[in-house]
Structure formats: structure tokens, C-alpha cells
Amino acid sequence: MSEPHNSSQPGKSITVNGVSKIYQSRGGGEVEACRRIDLEIEAGEFVAIVGPSGCGKSTLLYMMAGFSAPTSGRILCGGVPVSGPDIERSMVFQNYALFPWLNVRGNVEFGLENKGVPRDVRTEKVDRHLKLVGLSEFADKHISELSGGMKQRVAIARAFAVEPGVILMDEPFGALDALTRRFLQRELLRIWREQACTVAFVTHSVPESIFLADRIVVMSARPGELKSMIDVDLPHPRDSTSDGFRDLERRIYADLDEELAKTFSAEGLLG
Amino acid sequence: MREGRGLFGHLLPYLYAAAFIVVVWQLVVTLTKPHVSLLPPPYLVAQGFYELVASGKLFVHAGVSLGRVFSAWFLSMLIAVPLGLAMGRSRLIERLADPLIELLRPISPLAWIPLAILWFGIGESGKIFIVFIGTFFPTLLATVAGVKGIEPHLIHAGQVFGCKSQFSLFRRIVLPAALPSIITGLRISFGTGWAAIIAAELVAARSGLGYLIANGMEILRADQVLVGMIAIGILGVAFDAGLRYVGRRLTWEGAA
Numbered sequence: 001m002s003e004p005h006n007s008s009q010p011g012k013s014i015t016v017n018g019v020s021k022i023y024q025s026r027g028g029g030e031v032e033a034c035r036r037i038d039l040e041i042e043a044g045e046f047v048a049i050v051g052p053s054g055c056g057k058s059t060l061l062y063m064m065a066g067f068s069a070p071t072s073g074r075i076l077c078g079g080v081p082v083s084g085p086d087i088e089r090s091m092v093f094q095n096y097a098l099f100p101w102l103n104v105r106g107n108v109e110f111g112l113e114n115k116g117v118p119r120d121v122r123t124e125k126v127d128r129h130l131k132l133v134g135l136s137e138f139a140d141k142h143i144s145e146l147s148g149g150m151k152q153r154v155a156i157a158r159a160f161a162v163e164p165g166v167i168l169m170d171e172p173f174g175a176l177d178a179l180t181r182r183f184l185q186r187e188l189l190r191i192w193r194e195q196a197c198t199v200a201f202v203t204h205s206v207p208e209s210i211f212l213a214d215r216i217v218v219m220s221a222r223p224g225e226l227k228s229m230i231d232v233d234l235p236h237p238r239d240s241t242s243d244g245f246r247d248l249e250r251r252i253y254a255d256l257d258e259e260l261a262k263t264f265s266a267e268g269l270l271g
Numbered sequence: 272m273r274e275g276r277g278l279f280g281h282l283l284p285y286l287y288a289a290a291f292i293v294v295v296w297q298l299v300v301t302l303t304k305p306h307v308s309l310l311p312p313p314y315l316v317a318q319g320f321y322e323l324v325a326s327g328k329l330f331v332h333a334g335v336s337l338g339r340v341f342s343a344w345f346l347s348m349l350i351a352v353p354l355g356l357a358m359g360r361s362r363l364i365e366r367l368a369d370p371l372i373e374l375l376r377p378i379s380p381l382a383w384i385p386l387a388i389l390w391f392g393i394g395e396s397g398k399i400f401i402v403f404i405g406t407f408f409p410t411l412l413a414t415v416a417g418v419k420g421i422e423p424h425l426i427h428a429g430q431v432f433g434c435k436s437q438f439s440l441f442r443r444i445v446l447p448a449a450l451p452s453i454i455t456g457l458r459i460s461f462g463t464g465w466a467a468i469i470a471a472e473l474v475a476a477r478s479g480l481g482y483l484i485a486n487g488m489e490i491l492r493a494d495q496v497l498v499g500m501i502a503i504g505i506l507g508v509a510f511d512a513g514l515r516y517v518g519r520r521l522t523w524e525g526a527a
């Protein structure tokens with residue numbers, strides 16, 4: 001039986017307000033990664049961000065995390081300006097970024113220790129989250145002993161265990177095989193529903209975004225601008241062979257194709 | 272996980288190498304018949320070895336040399352590791368320290384011996400100084416490389432999961448992530464320190480394995496010289512293996 005979970009913290013909203021990001025490259029040139037992005041993610045909402053590679057998706061997510069500041073514009077979390085990384089916005093990385101010197105339990109416990117959670121509460125939370133991702137038996141294993149899918153489940157447990165207001169995910173399933181990916185998508189939805197927090201999920205997979213998100217943000221080719229915003233009103237669990245799913249896929253691919261055409265013609269490959 | 276080969280399994284290659292050396296040595300002695308004060312046969316050296324062990328002199332000299340190396344090695348670690356961590360993380364500190372280090376590094380610790388004698392005489396401080404020079408740079412460079420090689424997402428993950436201060440980031444992410452490389456650096460620097468102390472003792476000392484060798488030369492006892500050399504070799508190999516073992520137990524990667 002799963003314990004009645006306290007959902008008193010319904011997640012935090014994210015406000016992206018006219019955000020642009022320009023990188024200074026080594027040669028002295030400039031790369032404009034994001035241009036004037038306005039985006040309002042509601043508390044508890046699951047938003048997917050899709051776009052051609054190199055369009056600035058990671059850049060946008062890392063600014064939300066607080067790793068780098070926008071060149072112009074501002075980002076708020078729960079109404080408060082983001083000024084640096086904070087445990088209230090936790091993260092799942094594509095390459096897992098687990099701490100190899102700690103075992104599975106140590107990884108999940110890491111953030112809780114930093115939050116100053118007392119030991120017995122910590123143990124209870126770690127156990128609960130390892131159970132959520134189905135890794136209770138692996139608590140004492142070393143990270144190097146796990147498969148890619150298991151590593152990402154540890155990373156998901158680590159991100160949820162600190163009970164953050166927002167979870168940022170940068171192509172978390174990008175390196176996994178199709179079956180593992182499908183399985184983890186379901187698990188993610190289940191955990192997210194149990195622990196209402198806001199999710200911003202970057203992916204380059206259109207079906208994945210439709211399967212998971214309440215809303216899909218399509219970004220243009222670099223410099224990444226907001227191209228379109230698509231609500232997904234299909235009931236869960238979503239059937240990728242249904243008409244509604246297919247219609248959305250068509251719409252998003254149409255938007256992306258336009259952008260890809262721009263990218264390739266800019267590179268002189270098309271007409 | 273490496274399969275345990277047992278102590279004998281680990282020793283076998285060394286026994287083979289030792290047997291090879293003894294055979295060649297005996298052959299050279301038999302064929303060229305050198306004077307015993309130049310190259311004594313293996314059995315005479317074995318006898319000398321036994322005498323020095325039995326009288327306890329070998330242990331005293333080895334203990335003195337090891338004591339010098341360990342104290343200087345430890346001292347240099349106390350400075351090189353924190354400095355390396357800082358250089359690996361801060362561009363400013365690296366820019367300030369790097370030119371100085373690059374300039375001093377190519378100067379062999381042996382080249383410092385004359386200055387060390389002038390400054391410290393033949394007391395302990397001069398020897399500590401030489402070994403310090405010999406162990407400092409390998410430890411420092413390995414630490415810097417270890418910190419710079421940290422996967423950037425590990426730092427990001429540390430920040431996201433609540434390492435608010437630089438200190439907590441160092442303690443919980445940077446140090447453990449760089450530890451395998453630091454331990455390798457310490458092992459290598461122990462080797463350079465061991466070589467440096469012998470050289471320093473050859474020139475200016477009244478104790479230690481280096482002194483034992485130098486003294487053997489002065490009193491024309493090649494067997495004593497050889498006994499000293501053999502002890503240096505055995506201790507060098509033993510401590511390297513020991514540090515390798517400690518490194519494997521201490522770190523997550525099984526530092527090579």
C-alpha cells in the first residue's frame with residue numbers, strides 16, 4: 001500500500017519573461033541561442049519543450065535552473081526571480097550525472113542531507129522513492145553496477161526525493177533504448193501524479209512529448225524563439241495509435257519541418 | 272572487480288625478475304672474474320644482507336629514509352592538494368600559479384641539493400626540503416588534472432541538490448570526484464620522493480640507505496653498496512604496491 005502522500009506543495013510556477021541568451025564564442029563571435037522567449041508554466045503543469053537540435057532548449061532549461069543568467073529578460077520561480085541553482089528546482093540530466101562515489105541510497109539521500117532533513121525522515125523518504133522507481137532491492141549497489149535505465153531511475157528518484165517545486169529534465173531518456181524509454185515514460189507519469197510538482201521536459205521526440213505533457217512548446221531553429229504552443233487534451237494513458245495522438249503529431253511535425261527547412265537552407269543544403 | 276591472486280601470485284613476477292638478475296650477475300662474475308671489492312658474487316652480497324639485517328643496521332637506515340620521505344611527502348600533500356583543488360576550479364588562481372609552477376617544475380629535485388646544503392646544512396630540514404620539491408609537483412599536477420576532468424554535470428548536480436557554498440561543493444563533489452586522480456598522483460610522487468631522498472643522502476647525510484651506499488663506496492665495500500641498492504628496490508616496489516592497494520580501497524574507481 002502506498003502511504004497517503006502529502007500534496008500540500010502543488011509545485012511552483014515558472015515565468016519566462018522576454019528571455020534572450022547570447023553566448024560569446026571563443027573566436028570573439030556571438031551565438032544567439034534564445035530570442036525573446038515568453039513562457040508561463042503553471043504550478044503542477046507538465047510542459048514539454050521540443051525543437052530542432054541546437055535551437056537552445058538546453059540553454060533555456062539551464063537558465064531556469066539558474067546555472068546561467070539570461071542576457072536579457074528574467075525568469076521567476078513561484079514569483080521570485082531565479083538567481084542561482086536551488087534545491088527547489090531539481091534536475092534530471094541526460095547522462096544521469098549520478099555521483100559514482102556514492103551508492104544508490106547515497107545518491108538519493110544527497111539532496112536531503114543538504115536540506116538538513118533528520119536521519120530517520122531521510123531514510124523513510126529514500127526508501128519510499130526507491131520503491132517508487134522499483135529499485136528497493138538495489139539500495140546498496142554501486143552506480144557502476146547499474147544499467148542505463150536503472151541509472152536514470154535512480155536519477156529520477158534523486159530528483160523527486162527532495163520534493164522540489166519544479167523538476168527540469170533535459171532529454172532524460174535520450175540515451176536509452178526504445179523499450180526502456182517507453183517503460184520509464186509511464187513510471188515518470190505515475191510518480192509525477194503522486195507528487196504534484198511542475199515539470200519542464202526537454203525532448204527531441206515528438207511522440208514522447210505528446211505521451212507525457214499537458215502542453216507542448218515548439219521552438220524555432222536557432223536563435224530559438226517560441227514557434228507554437230499546443231495543448232494536449234488526450235486522456236491518460238495516451239494511445240499513440242489513436243486519431244487524436246496522430247493529429248497532434250502531424251501538427252507538431254509540420255511546425256518542426258518548417259524549422260528544419262530553415263536550418264538546412266541556412267547551411268546551404270536546400271534550394 | 273579484480274580476482275584475488277593471493278600474495279604468492281602477486282610476488283611471482285618479482286621473484287622471476289630477481290632470479291633473472293641473480294643469474295646474469297653470477298654469469299658476469301664467473302666470466303669476467305672482477306675483484307671482489309668491485310663486483311662481489313651474489314652469495315657474498317646475500318651474506319652481507321643477512322649481516323646488516325641481523326645487526327639491525329639495515330632497518331635503522333631504511334627507517335630513517337622512510338621517515339624522511341613520509342614526512343616530506345605528507346607535508347607536500349598538505350599544500351599541493353588544496354592548491355591543486357583551487358587551481359583546478361579557479362581560472363584566476365591557475366593563471367597566477369601556473370607560470371611559476373611551469374618554471375620551477377623542470378628543475379630536478381637533485382639540482383636543489385647544493386642549495387639545500389648551503390641553506391640547511393646536512394641536518395634533517397635539507398632532506399625534507401629536497402623530497403618536498405620531488406613530491407610536490409606530481410601531486411599538484413594530478414590534483415589539477417583530476418579537478419579539471421570532473422564531468423561538468425556532476426558540478427551542476429551538486430549545485431542543484433543543495434551544495435550552496437563553494438565549501439560544500441568542494442567537500443561533497445569536487446574532492447570525491449577528483450580523489451582517484453589525487454591518489455594516483457600521491458602514489459607517483461611517493462616514487463619520485465623515494466628516488467630524491469636516496470640522492471640527497473648520497474651527497475649529505477650520516478644515516479639512511481643513501482648514506483649506507485655512499486659509505487660502502489668510501490670503505491670499498493661493494494657488497495654494502497649492493498645491499499643498499501637491493502633494499503631501495505624492494506622497499507620502493509613494496510610501498511608502491513601498498514599505496515596502490517590503499518588507493519583501490521579508498522576510491523570508487525579503483526585508481527590505477
Ligand SMILES: Nc1ncnc2c1ncn2[C@@H]1O[C@H](COP(=O)(O)OP(=O)(O)O)[C@@H](O)[C@H]1O
Pocket residue numbers: 023024025031032033051052053054055056057058059060222
Ligand atoms: N556555453 C556555451 N558557449 C557557447 N555557445 C554555446 C554554449 N552552450 C550552447 N551554445 C550554443 O548555443 C546553441 C544552443 O545550444 P543548446 O541550448 O545546447 O541547444 P539544444 O539543447 O536545443 O540542442 C548551440 O548553437 C550551441 O552551440
Ligand SMILES: [Mg+2]
Pocket residue numbers: 057058059170
Ligand atoms: Mg540540449
